[in-house]
Amino acid sequence: MKPHLFEEIIFGPVKSRRFGISLGINLLPVRSKFCNFNCIYCECGWTKKVNKIKGVLPSSKTIINNLIEKINLWSDQSYPIDSITFAGNGEPTLHPNFEEIVKDTLLTRDILLPDANVVVLTNSAMLHKSSVVDVLKKVDSCMFKIDAGTESMFKRINQPLGGITLQKTIDRIKSFPSPPIIQSMFVRGEIDDKIIDNTAPNEVAKWIEKIIEIKPEQVIIYTIDRPTAQPGLEKVTICELSNISHQLKSLGINASIAV
Numbered sequence: 001m002k003p004h005l006f007e008e009i010i011f012g013p014v015k016s017r018r019f020g021i022s023l024g025i026n027l028l029p030v031r032s033k034f035c036n037f038n039c040i041y042c043e044c045g046w047t048k049k050v051n052k053i054k055g056v057l058p059s060s061k062t063i064i065n066n067l068i069e070k071i072n073l074w075s076d077q078s079y080p081i082d083s084i085t086f087a088g089n090g091e092p093t094l095h096p097n098f099e100e101i102v103k104d105t106l107l108t109r110d111i112l113l114p115d116a117n118v119v120v121l122t123n124s125a126m127l128h129k130s131s132v133v134d135v136l137k138k139v140d141s142c143m144f145k146i147d148a149g150t151e152s153m154f155k156r157i158n159q160p161l162g163g164i165t166l167q168k169t170i171d172r173i174k175s176f177p178s179p180p181i182i183q184s185m186f187v188r189g190e191i192d193d194k195i196i197d198n199t200a201p202n203e204v205a206k207w208i209e210k211i212i213e214i215k216p217e218q219v220i221i222y223t224i225d226r227p228t229a230q231p232g233l234e235k236v237t238i239c240e241l242s243n244i245s246h247q248l249k250s251l252g253i254n255a256s257i258a259v
């Protein structure tokens with residue numbers, strides 16, 4: 001299946017399930033993916049075995065110029081932009097100038113779109129860098145990915161590269177200075193004759209244990225919406241997502257479903 005790769009540095013605006021009318025910033029190269037995870041459900045396709053940045057990463061100046069141009073183009077529209085979201089063809093925090101780019105984006109937002117939120121979607125694998133944590137503290141909303149409650153499910157569903165473990169990731173999210181927002185993907189499928197299913201009751205129970213440990217401000221759960229890297233994955237029903245969300249709510253955790 002053809003991966004859904006962004007072909008622009010600034011994409012959209014799109015109507016996002018989570019962020020309203022959103023302008024996206026893709027810090028990774030256009031038309032190729034770069035990530036330190038290899039999630040089976042990734043819309044950008046598989047992370048290549050030789051995981052090198054292909055193509056040129058946009059500079060802070062190019063990004064901000066493109067952002068200003070897009071905002072000005074959009075300013076005649078009758079509906080406003082609700083958010084500017086760092087997402088795109090991989091993990092945004094991997095850009096070597098991530099910190100500078102976020103600061104410049106915040107300044108641009110303050111001048112041109114003061115009511116819009118700046119949002120970063122991250123897999124949390126770069127939280128060992130204090131400069132990344134420092135700049136993430138400045139954005140309006142930062143969403144950390146936690147799809148699994150066990151190391152084995154983490155390895156199977158997110159396929160992290162290098163020595164990234166679930167517990168290390170959780171410990172780093174826990175040391176984030178403000179209560180974090182967690183986003184979790186639920187999905188199932190069969191890979192090499194083995195079922196992967198993070199909605200199985202034992203997996204959900206372990207995942208909830210980790211959520212309790214993190215003490216998040218909010219948990220947003222969702223399921224696949226577009227073709228995935230691994231073919232044949234199943235969308236989880238709204239009923240199943242509601243059930244998972246209710247389990248969190250019954251523990252006093254603010255949970256919602258993005259549909």
Ligand code: SF4
Nearest residue numbers: 035037039042090123
């Ligand atoms: S972290 Fe995001 S970009 Fe990276 S593989 Fe997973 S879904 Fe894709």
